[in-house]
Amino acid sequence: MNTTPLVQVSALTKKFGKIEVLKGIDFNISPGTVTAIIGPSGSGKTTILRSLNALDVASSGHITIGDVTIDFSKKVGRREISALRAKSGMVFQAHGLFGHLKVLQNVTVGPVVGQKRNRKEVEAEALELLELVGLSDKVHARIHELSGGQQQRVGIARALALKPDLLLLDEPTSALDPELVGEVLRAIRNLADTGWTLVIVTHEMQFAKQVADQVLFIDQGLIVERGTAAEVLETPKHPRTREFLARILGDF
Ligand code: ADP
Ligand code: MG
Numbered sequence: 001m002n003t004t005p006l007v008q009v010s011a012l013t014k015k016f017g018k019i020e021v022l023k024g025i026d027f028n029i030s031p032g033t034v035t036a037i038i039g040p041s042g043s044g045k046t047t048i049l050r051s052l053n054a055l056d057v058a059s060s061g062h063i064t065i066g067d068v069t070i071d072f073s074k075k076v077g078r079r080e081i082s083a084l085r086a087k088s089g090m091v092f093q094a095h096g097l098f099g100h101l102k103v104l105q106n107v108t109v110g111p112v113v114g115q116k117r118n119r120k121e122v123e124a125e126a127l128e129l130l131e132l133v134g135l136s137d138k139v140h141a142r143i144h145e146l147s148g149g150q151q152q153r154v155g156i157a158r159a160l161a162l163k164p165d166l167l168l169l170d171e172p173t174s175a176l177d178p179e180l181v182g183e184v185l186r187a188i189r190n191l192a193d194t195g196w197t198l199v200i201v202t203h204e205m206q207f208a209k210q211v212a213d214q215v216l217f218i219d220q221g222l223i224v225e226r227g228t229a230a231e232v233l234e235t236p237k238h239p240r241t242r243e244f245l246a247r248i249l250g251d252f
Contacts, residue, residue, distance in 0.1 A: 005064075006031040006165060006197055007052070012061035012072070014047050021047050022058070023221040029166070029214075034198045036208040036229070039218035040244060045201045048218070049168045052199070054085040066165050089159030090168045093175050097154055099143045103135065106143065107157045115162065122161065129157040132194060133187040149180030153187045166197040173204060205248055209233050217241045 007029035014022040022044050029035050037045050050056040052063065058072040065087040070080050097106050107126040111117045130139055133153040143151060152172055159167055172188065173181040185207050192198055192211050202208055208215060208229055215232040217225040217240075225238045236242045 003030065005029055006066060007199075008062070008064040009048075009052070010062045012048075012051060012063065013059045014044075014051055014056060015059045020059075021221050022051070025061070025221075025223060027214075027216060027223065027226065029197060029199065031165075031197050032195045033213040034192045034200065034211050036212035036215045037199065037201045037218060038203070038205070038208065038215060038232075038244070039224075043218045044221045045218055046170055049090065049170050049199065049201060052084075052166075053088050053090045053168055054081045055090070057081065086162075087165045088168050089162055089164035089166075091152070091155050091159050091170065091172055093171050097143045097151055097158070101143065102139075103130065103141050103143065103146070103154050104139045106154055107161045110158060110162050126157065126161055129160050130154075132160075132190050133157050134183065134190075147180055148176050149183045152176065152180075152184050156187060156191070160191070160196070166199060167191065169198065169200040169202075171201050171203065173202070203248060205233055205245070217244065219244070 005028035010026050012022055012025040013020060025048060037048060039045055047056055051058045057076055060073045063070050063084065065084060068083045068087055070076055070084055101109065104123065104126055107129060108119065108122045111122040112119050127139065130136055133156050135150060135153055138146060138150060143154065146154065169188065173184050176184065185204060188200065189211055212229040215227065215229050216223050217232055219240050225232055225236060225241045232241065233245065236245060
């Protein structure tokens with residue numbers, strides 16, 4: 001396995017006005033691995049993903065993704081922001097698909113229109129991605145004909161079509177009816193098995209146990225505990241991790 005980290009985050013802080021929401025976050029991500037971020041509401045999980053994707057510009061610290069490094073203690077230019085943003089794809093809780101377009105077009109529009117890539121080539125890749133997320137039979141469906149779980153999977157394929165180095169998933173199943181959660185988790189597991197590098201904020205602890213290579217427990221803007229899924233989720237050391245898991249699992 002390649003040991004050079006794909007992602008290196010060090011001493012990352014983020015302030016909104018006077019409130020420091022991230023208070024010095026450090027972690028690495030190896031290529032082809034799954035990182036699960038867990039923690040209470042308001043602890044800073046989304047802000048970490050948004051900082052990686054440069055939707056939020058961190059206040060200090062460093063982020064390296066592949067060949068792009070940004071030092072946020074200096075003034076950060078627009079070009080640096082777009083270089084960092086291009087490294088990752090982000091899948092939001094609400095997917096923001098183009099409702100009037102068909103599934104295939106939703107996946108191809110970014111690479112064809114945004115990246116000016118060859119349509120034939122992009123379509124061939126899009127069909128593979130749609131197969132990967134289990135939507136081969138919905139290629140020509142319109143978005144409004146799909147269930148929430150299917151729409152979320154189109155959102156994933158769309159993000160991957162831009163060939164990011166890593167995919168960021170922010171509670172990808174939390175807006176779904178319970179019976180649709182499984183199909184989306186299966187699709188995400190397929191991505192992991194295919195070798196995509198994933199960062200996923202999730203409350204699905206069973207899923208995190210099964211797919212995550214590393215788990216980060218965030219509380220009040222700090223990583224309180226980290227380790228393998230077994231270490232953090234089965235034998236948590238920190239009282240705050242235990243308390244959080246007890247609340248989530250109900251019987252820890
Ligand atoms: P989580 O995803 O863990 O629930 P967030 O990263 O969304 O937490 O938010 C962390 C904290 O930062 C929360 O207290 C939230 O209210 C605050 N916050 C997030 N975004 C903004 C913003 N744009 N402006 C001000 N405060 C924000
Ligand atoms: Mg969040």
